[in-house]
Amino acid sequence: MSLLEIRDLKTYYRADGGWVRATDGVSLSIDRGETVGLVGESGSGKTTLAKSIIRLFPDNAEIHGGSIDYDGTEITDLSDKELRRRIRWQEISMIPQNAMNGFDPVYTVGQQIVQVIRHHEEGVSKADARDRARDLFDELGIEPDRIDDYPHQFSGGMAQRAMIALALALGPSLVLADEPTTALDVVIQDRILETIKEKQAEIDSAMIMITHDMSVVSETCDRIAVVYGGRIVEIADARTIITNPRHPYTLGLRNAFPDISDDDQELISIPGTPPDLVDPGEGCRFAPRCPFAEEDCWEITPEPQEYEPGHFVECHRADEIDYLQSAAGEKSTWQDATTGDRDAVVDGGIVDTSGADATETEGGSADE
Amino acid sequence: MSTDTDTTPQGAVTGLEKRIEQLRDGLGVFKGDRLGQIGIALVLVFVFVGVFARPITIEFLNVTIPGLAPHDPNARAVGGRLEPPSLAHPLGTTQLGRDVLSQLIAGTRVTLLVGSLAAFMAVFIGTNVGLISAYYGGWVDDVLMRITDIVYAVPFLPFAIVLVAIVGSSIVNIIGAIVLILWRSTARVIRSQVLSHKQRPYVESAEAIGASDVRIMYKHILPNVLPLAFLYAAFAVGYAVIAEASLSFLGFGDPNMLSWGEMIFTVYTADAIRQAWWWVFPPGIAITLFVMSVFFIGRTLEKVINPELRHQE
Numbered sequence: 001m002s003l004l005e006i007r008d009l010k011t012y013y014r015a016d017g018g019w020v021r022a023t024d025g026v027s028l029s030i031d032r033g034e035t036v037g038l039v040g041e042s043g044s045g046k047t048t049l050a051k052s053i054i055r056l057f058p059d060n061a062e063i064h065g066g067s068i069d070y071d072g073t074e075i076t077d078l079s080d081k082e083l084r085r086r087i088r089w090q091e092i093s094m095i096p097q098n099a100m101n102g103f104d105p106v107y108t109v110g111q112q113i114v115q116v117i118r119h120h121e122e123g124v125s126k127a128d129a130r131d132r133a134r135d136l137f138d139e140l141g142i143e144p145d146r147i148d149d150y151p152h153q154f155s156g157g158m159a160q161r162a163m164i165a166l167a168l169a170l171g172p173s174l175v176l177a178d179e180p181t182t183a184l185d186v187v188i189q190d191r192i193l194e195t196i197k198e199k200q201a202e203i204d205s206a207m208i209m210i211t212h213d214m215s216v217v218s219e220t221c222d223r224i225a226v227v228y229g230g231r232i233v234e235i236a237d238a239r240t241i242i243t244n245p246r247h248p249y250t251l252g253l254r255n256a257f258p259d260i261s262d263d264d265q266e267l268i269s270i271p272g273t274p275p276d277l278v279d280p281g282e283g284c285r286f287a288p289r290c291p292f293a294e295e296d297c298w299e300i301t302p303e304p305q306e307y308e309p310g311h312f313v314e315c316h317r318a319d320e321i322d323y324l325q326s327a328a329g330e331k332s333t334w335q336d337a338t339t340g341d342r343d344a345v346v347d348g349g350i351v352d353t354s355g356a357d358a359t360e361t362e363g364g365s366a367d368e
Numbered sequence: 369m370s371t372d373t374d375t376t377p378q379g380a381v382t383g384l385e386k387r388i389e390q391l392r393d394g395l396g397v398f399k400g401d402r403l404g405q406i407g408i409a410l411v412l413v414f415v416f417v418g419v420f421a422r423p424i425t426i427e428f429l430n431v432t433i434p435g436l437a438p439h440d441p442n443a444r445a446v447g448g449r450l451e452p453p454s455l456a457h458p459l460g461t462t463q464l465g466r467d468v469l470s471q472l473i474a475g476t477r478v479t480l481l482v483g484s485l486a487a488f489m490a491v492f493i494g495t496n497v498g499l500i501s502a503y504y505g506g507w508v509d510d511v512l513m514r515i516t517d518i519v520y521a522v523p524f525l526p527f528a529i530v531l532v533a534i535v536g537s538s539i540v541n542i543i544g545a546i547v548l549i550l551w552r553s554t555a556r557v558i559r560s561q562v563l564s565h566k567q568r569p570y571v572e573s574a575e576a577i578g579a580s581d582v583r584i585m586y587k588h589i590l591p592n593v594l595p596l597a598f599l600y601a602a603f604a605v606g607y608a609v610i611a612e613a614s615l616s617f618l619g620f621g622d623p624n625m626l627s628w629g630e631m632i633f634t635v636y637t638a639d640a641i642r643q644a645w646w647w648v649f650p651p652g653i654a655i656t657l658f659v660m661s662v663f664f665i666g667r668t669l670e671k672v673i674n675p676e677l678r679h680q681e
Contacts, residue, residue, distance in 0.1 A: 056575055059506075086578060089576065093576070096572065101569035107572070119579070
């Protein structure tokens with residue numbers, strides 16, 4: 001049995017124009033000790049999906065349907081208090097995007113770790129909790145004496161390590177890592193990912209890694225789920241997603257990342273902007289930006305199809321894999337895409353760079 | 369979290385050292401700020417005078433610390449009527465032959481009491497209202513902020529006069545009247561600060577960790593907005609002292625409690641205001657000096673809140 005089983009989850013935000021369907025019918029299961037990557041551009045709903053699991057979203061968000069089964073407990077039925085007492089941090093913890101701001105500036109980092117341990121585990125003395133915090137620091141490669149420092153005295157990489165220490169302090173079964181390395185430079189990034197992987201293996205916890213960086217997920221994840229317009233459009237093991245994707249969006253996403261071994265590679269961005277999630281209507285949500293969109297794509301919402309064991313794709317044309325893969329490598333395919341726009345969702349011919357934006361830092365409000 | 373019960377002696381030492389260092393950092397804003405230093409010095413003098421104004425008897429030690437006031441401020445005819453300053457009575461006497469200097473010293477206590485108590489209570493209420501209002505938002509915010517708006521519309525003196533006229537004029541009622549008006553500005557300012565703080569990532573972290581609303585509000589957000597509350601407390605002290613003096617001068621003060629405002633009221637009713645300058649000036653100057661020094665301190669504290677001010681010198 002899997003650790004976490006999400007079925008047809010719908011998380012909507014209340015907005016002026018109606019409901020923003022940030023997560024619209026997502027199913028995902030995660031096994032113990034497994035790492036699943038959620039990739040997608042800003043505003044695709046990947047953060048909303050992850051935060052729905054511990055109900056950590058703003059007041060205007062609501063779970064509209066679906067179920068989240070965590071180790072036999074239906075999380076959507078838990079009261080806020082039960083969720084706080086039993087699930088949050090003890091079972092499911094989180095590594096936030098910007099660790100520097102994730103700590104309360106008025107307490108030392110050590111005090112915050114001690115607080116967390118003593119808040120959730122009864123009868124732990126302050127001294128014991130402090131010792132555990134020091135041990136954690138040591139294991140994560142930070143000088144143990146620095147637990148008496150304030151968050152602002154830490155460098156970005158160190159703060160991120162400290163945040164990992166905090167996230168793992170209670171030995172959770174599932175860790176939600178929300179772009180844990182986005183704010184860091186590449187060298188530190190690599191070391192942090194290494195640290196996360198080591199510690200994760202040690203306490204045997206599962207992880208959901210949210211990112212828009214393909215290289216990060218390919219390195220750390222067992223499986224990758226590609227999120228677009230509030231849905232998982234393709235999910236498979238990491239290798240398949242990187243080498244043999246079937247969904248045009250995944251192909252486009254892959255194009256937007258540089259391959260260091262290929263000098264002549266030209267980056268190709270996906271034109272257009274993410275879909276309007278207030279009223280997505282019928283049809284494939286990627287159709288307005290998809291160079292391969294056909295009549296059916298505009299009218300019939302694709303259902304997930306299993307192509308190989310564990311490889312699900314939501315695309316009408318996913319069986320034409322050879323053609324898709326070869327055509328997607330051509331820049332002209334993508335540039336011409338918007339001219340074929342049927343309902344003029346995007347003005348014809350305008351090549352938007354929002355696909356490439358995915359490599360930069362996140363700013364989408366629906367994503368927060 | 370303020371006390372660090374460290375088991376290792378070495379850790380305890382570094383903890384203590386850190387705390388001292390922090391305190392020094394906190395007081396660092398007063399460094400090189402002449403006005404702030406003057407403010408602190410003056411307030412310390414006033415506090416000293418206020419505490420030791422009258423003899424203090426410690427029962428179980430059987431000790432009496434003599435008061436600073438040379439005479440009983442209420443004793444009549446310790447000198448002649450309306451005597452100008454002399455060696456025996458450095459600030460002269462009142463129309464009933466009371467010693468003005470003793471009255472001034474005794475009045476310090478009441479002024480400090482009213483100022484600090486009213487300011488503390490007003491800021492306490494204001495901070496809580498602002499915190500709860502901003503944190504919960506929605507109808508809670510609406511209700512609390514509309515109440516604040518109503519209080520903003522109430523003019524202080526007429527309100528206090530009516531209140532004191534109804535419930536009687538005692539020191540408690542005067543403090544009550546001041547508090548009922550004074551909390552409003554703190555509430556608004558704290559609310560706006562909390563609105564910004566509750567969006568910050570550390571609050572989300574605390575939520576993810578499983579902290580309850582009360583814990584997030586009082587353990588995480590409050591310490592972050594506390595410097596602002598301190599600043600408003602400093603200004604509130606000054607405002608409360610002026611308010612008390614105004615009420616007393618208008619004759620609504622506590623008749624049993626001698627305050628500076630009460631002194632000026634007595635000069636006025638004795639019709640001696642044009643002639644007995646030695647009786648008018650001391651309380652007037654004392655009020656001015658005290659309020660000024662409190663504002664100097666507030667002005668310096670403002671630099672903690674707004675670091676930009678530090679570079680403007």
